[in-house]
Amino acid sequence: MSETATRVLARMFERMSEVIETEKDHLSELDGAIGDGDHGITMSIGFKAVNAALSTLDLDTASPSDVLSTAASGFLNAVGASTGPLYATGFRRAAQALADRDQLDLAACRDMLGAISEGIRDRGKAQRGDKTMLDVWLPAAEAATAGVASNLSKPDFWKAVENAAENGAAATATMIATKGRAARLRERSLGHADPGAVSAAALIKAIAGASCTQAE
Amino acid sequence: MSETATRVLARMFERMSEVIETEKDHLSELDGAIGDGDHGITMSIGFKAVNAALSTLDLDTASPSDVLSTAASGFLNAVGASTGPLYATGFRRAAQALADRDQLDLAACRDMLGAISEGIRDRGKAQRGDKTMLDVWLPAAEAATAGVASNLSKPDFWKAVENAAENGAAATATMIATKGRAARLRERSLGHADPGAVSAAALIKAIAGASCTQAE
Amino acid sequence: VKKFLNNPNDVVEEMLDGLIAAHKPYLQPIGNSRRALVARNGPRPGKVGLVIGGGTGHEPCFVGYVGKGLADAVAIGNIFSSPPPDPIAKCAVAASGGAGVLFVYGNYAGDVMNFEMAAELVEEQGIPIRTVLTTDDIVSSPVEDKEGRRGVAGNFFVFKVAGAACDRGMTLDECEAVTRKANDRTYTVGVALESCSMPQTRRHNFEIGPDDMELGMGIHGEPGVSRERIRTADEIVDTIMDNIFKEMKAEPGDRVAVLVNSFGATPLMELYILFRRVEQRLSAKNITIEANWVGHYCTSLDMVGASISILHLDRQLTDLLHHPCQTAILSINAPETDGAARG
Amino acid sequence: VKKFLNNPNDVVEEMLDGLIAAHKPYLQPIGNSRRALVARNGPRPGKVGLVIGGGTGHEPCFVGYVGKGLADAVAIGNIFSSPPPDPIAKCAVAASGGAGVLFVYGNYAGDVMNFEMAAELVEEQGIPIRTVLTTDDIVSSPVEDKEGRRGVAGNFFVFKVAGAACDRGMTLDECEAVTRKANDRTYTVGVALESCSMPQTRRHNFEIGPDDMELGMGIHGEPGVSRERIRTADEIVDTIMDNIFKEMKAEPGDRVAVLVNSFGATPLMELYILFRRVEQRLSAKNITIEANWVGHYCTSLDMVGASISILHLDRQLTDLLHHPCQTAILSINAPETDGAARG
Numbered sequence A, B: 001m002s003e004t005a006t007r008v009l010a011r012m013f014e015r016m017s018e019v020i021e022t023e024k025d026h027l028s029e030l031d032g033a034i035g036d037g038d039h040g041i042t043m044s045i046g047f048k049a050v051n052a053a054l055s056t057l058d059l060d061t062a063s064p065s066d067v068l069s070t071a072a073s074g075f076l077n078a079v080g081a082s083t084g085p086l087y088a089t090g091f092r093r094a095a096q097a098l099a100d101r102d103q104l105d106l107a108a109c110r111d112m113l114g115a116i117s118e119g120i121r122d123r124g125k126a127q128r129g130d131k132t133m134l135d136v137w138l139p140a141a142e143a144a145t146a147g148v149a150s151n152l153s154k155p156d157f158w159k160a161v162e163n164a165a166e167n168g169a170a171a172t173a174t175m176i177a178t179k180g181r182a183a184r185l186r187e188r189s190l191g192h193a194d195p196g197a198v199s200a201a202a203l204i205k206a207i208a209g210a211s212c213t214q215a216e
Numbered sequence C, D: 001v002k003k004f005l006n007n008p009n010d011v012v013e014e015m016l017d018g019l020i021a022a023h024k025p026y027l028q029p030i031g032n033s034r035r036a037l038v039a040r041n042g043p044r045p046g047k048v049g050l051v052i053g054g055g056t057g058h059e060p061c062f063v064g065y066v067g068k069g070l071a072d073a074v075a076i077g078n079i080f081s082s083p084p085p086d087p088i089a090k091c092a093v094a095a096s097g098g099a100g101v102l103f104v105y106g107n108y109a110g111d112v113m114n115f116e117m118a119a120e121l122v123e124e125q126g127i128p129i130r131t132v133l134t135t136d137d138i139v140s141s142p143v144e145d146k147e148g149r150r151g152v153a154g155n156f157f158v159f160k161v162a163g164a165a166c167d168r169g170m171t172l173d174e175c176e177a178v179t180r181k182a183n184d185r186t187y188t189v190g191v192a193l194e195s196c197s198m199p200q201t202r203r204h205n206f207e208i209g210p211d212d213m214e215l216g217m218g219i220h221g222e223p224g225v226s227r228e229r230i231r232t233a234d235e236i237v238d239t240i241m242d243n244i245f246k247e248m249k250a251e252p253g254d255r256v257a258v259l260v261n262s263f264g265a266t267p268l269m270e271l272y273i274l275f276r277r278v279e280q281r282l283s284a285k286n287i288t289i290e291a292n293w294v295g296h297y298c299t300s301l302d303m304v305g306a307s308i309s310i311l312h313l314d315r316q317l318t319d320l321l322h323h324p325c326q327t328a329i330l331s332i333n334a335p336e337t338d339g340a341a342r343g
């Protein structure tokens, strides 16, 4: 029997928390160079809180949309910070996008990625090239759209999304920050990757992983 | 013509200041190990103030006793601390001992060393073996008394005094402090030479030097 | 870097335990939320409520400024992180006396997003919200982008003026206007000699070379505006004051308030040496110091460094500065006090 | 170690420039001596004068405790060095209101010798002097040698009680007796994580290993009583409180005042974590905290560390603790204040 979309999403958030735990110190170090050194800590607190909130959901009755909106509030209430409103808005928007859906096919994944990146953009009012997490989420969402349009296989689809995310994260090192704390550093932010972009790429990898190992 | 006793004493204080400048960092380091790390600084401030005060004396009319009492007030007003009252009392006592004297022969030097050590003892109420500057001044004064009694030549007299001082300073490393800040360290003061004892030995060396090079 | 800590992940909760116990006479949790504290003698009907807040690691900011005559409630985030909307909204509701609520907080992306989300929630309940972002860090952005600047230790003056305006019973419009004026006339520059370290990492966020200092340092351990060779205290103050004089249009005879603030590890002895030069520079321009504060008022954990803030007074600001207040950290002309704890 | 300094040899004079300017409302130099400062509203005819003092490097000790209701004058030495007799004598004369003068200072060989020499000088002028040495550092000597102990941050409570007694118009005998009682009932233990560094050397006075702490640390950067492995904040407080409970004969229902004091570089966040555990330990014994202070009250330059002081109150001490006072650092029940600077 196929794993429900609800369970896939719950597992996805577990994976996201795992990858953040692995990357935590590295993310804080990146943030120490151009920000206030807490990004790894904030993301770790946030995703632990998401999973704590999800553990109180009954996954047999909850919808995929419920998972996403529970994650949104759990994240927001635990961390605040910049990432709290950004990811909470992203996840909430994804919850809306997946309302009435109970299948997590590639089209649904495309919509989810698109909703997350639009939520982040609307909340943070940043643009591409501002050296933020958006420089990962936007290209990843675009790659997903293109992937569905050209009928990519599931592994190829996720490979394309991951690549776009990784390239986006790497590219932030060549940008001058104009949003968030790093913006005050101006030219001095050059040469440093944006911590929020690096964590976003890691999250997308976790999403890809969870989706690809989905039992069918 | 022989240099006056007044000038010899003034030169003696110059030498004392010089030797303290050389030893300053070392003395503070010793005090850092078992005290509050300021002994070199305090002695430096004190002897600079002594020489500043002496520079306002007319050495042609001042008595040896005047030099010593000027040094006493100069030192005390500049430093306070433990060493201020101790050396001020010592120098003041020496001023009394040299009252009516205008010759700095070995008997006068013996009396001066004896008066300084008694002044320090009376003010600080320490005893031999307490791991203080007294473990240098007392044996030095005793060596001076013995030296005069056995009619030592000037160089031998001062050699004996210096030796007694140096041995006294070295011996403090084997003592447990019972006076001053180091007393609270109890056994932990073992193995460390007492900074006040080490500076006292240096001062006595300067006194010996100034006296030996006295033009006659 | 060594610290007095239990589990580093509990540091904020444990600090709040201690702080709430220590400052009981001044503040109390709102309901069972320890991230939202309200002044015991703050909110009252007809008075505009003042809500402040931000991340922790800046102690005595922000909790130290909650009490009669100053802020009515404070929302508390994680270390160097804005609080989420929920405690901010709780603060707004608790502070509301029916005359609207003023939010005053530092201009950081995170704080702006969270406070805005909270404002939306609370306005839905019919409580009007106004916001003044503090932007006193004058080297963090050029003057053309004044609104883009960070809020740092000069918060102190902006809070004080806002609290006094609210306590005087001024309207929400008036409170907002005078708070905005206080912010416009507050000028801060900070210098760090060593970066701070988070309880979780216990490593410096970044390294400042042994002969270097960081000019324009932020209060979250984020790097400053330029790395320079360390200079004497007087030269450092001169650089700071030159920056401030470039923007502050003070005439001979004008009055200012001065705050010389430690970032955490810099002791009072050095702050007084800095104040000495600030006083010299001001009096050379015939500017009078109406009041001054020297100490730990807005810190960045254990950062070594200091900031200088100047509030350029006018008659109204002077008046509001002297308005009585009584909090854990600041007591000005306090008419009656309880005599117990102050932190 | 980096510091805000000009010429390190001028550090005390420059600090005094800044400090005297900053705290003008509270104190002023006696004559042209900047090493002897007198409270503006302190001395008055018929009142016992209170003179405190000691070395610098402990800011806000001792100058911060000069003002109405607290000390009348303060004598100021070099860094970690007792002041000489001359400024102490000047303070005594300025503080004298014809009812005698009380000296209260820490029990250190240097301070004892200089204050005693000053007392001799002043008594020759017909001013009776009494002295109370503070000895609150309970680990600095065993209980059999209580008089041999050092005075550390618990000074704060002894000064407060002495200042109140003098301000109440008690006789010299009574002032001495109650001050002595306050000292006998004050218990302090300090812990350092890193040693301090002098402005002249800018090196740590001594090194504490990366995993070690120094228990019973003095406030002059002198080593403590034992070197131990660093432990959690709670364990450290437990060790300190166990030491204090061993000597303090407190019964359930008794009241205490608590001071959690930073040695300089330890920030408020950590002090609150320490206070949390102090409060837990006291309330487990059903001992009530009547008042508490958490912050920088008696420092050792830039030392990393903290001390905990407990004053075991009785009715008289409680009463004197709440007596109004108004100084640069401490304002308790202050009836009228000038609203200007506090440091």
Ligand SMILES: Nc1ncnc2c1ncn2[C@@H]1O[C@H](COP(=O)(O)OP(=O)(O)O)[C@@H](O)[C@H]1O
Binding pocket: A031, A035, A036, A038, A039, A042, A043, A081, A082, A083, A086, A120, A123, A124, A125, A126, A131, A132, A133, A134, A179, A180, A181, A194, A195, A196, A197, C080, C081, C082, C109, C110
């Ligand atoms: N306006 C914004 N839009 C999108 N992302 C942003 C914005 N501001 C900041 N960020 C992202 O947030 C990251 C910092 O997150 P974090 O360190 O957790 O929060 P904070 O800055 O509050 O300490 C940055 O690296 C950047 O990617």
Ligand SMILES: Nc1ncnc2c1ncn2[C@@H]1O[C@H](COP(=O)(O)OP(=O)(O)O)[C@@H](O)[C@H]1O
Binding pocket: B031, B035, B036, B038, B039, B042, B043, B081, B082, B083, B086, B120, B123, B124, B125, B126, B131, B132, B133, B134, B179, B180, B181, B194, B195, B196, B197, D080, D081, D082, D109, D110
């Ligand atoms: N009671 C005393 N009698 C004699 N010498 C003493 C006494 N107390 C302290 N000393 C000497 O003073 C020295 C410390 O001097 P210094 O560091 O200048 O003063 P402080 O202890 O005030 O910092 C000690 O090393 C010791 O030799």
Ligand SMILES: [Mg+2]
Binding pocket: A031, A035, A036, A037, A038, A039
């Ligand atoms: Mg950050």
Ligand SMILES: [Mg+2]
Binding pocket: B031, B035, B036, B037, B038, B039
């Ligand atoms: Mg010393």
Ligand SMILES: [Mg+2]
Binding pocket: A036, A038, A081, C079, C080, C081, C082, C220
């Ligand atoms: Mg942050």
Ligand SMILES: [Mg+2]
Binding pocket: B036, B038, B081, D079, D080, D081, D082, D220
């Ligand atoms: Mg000393």
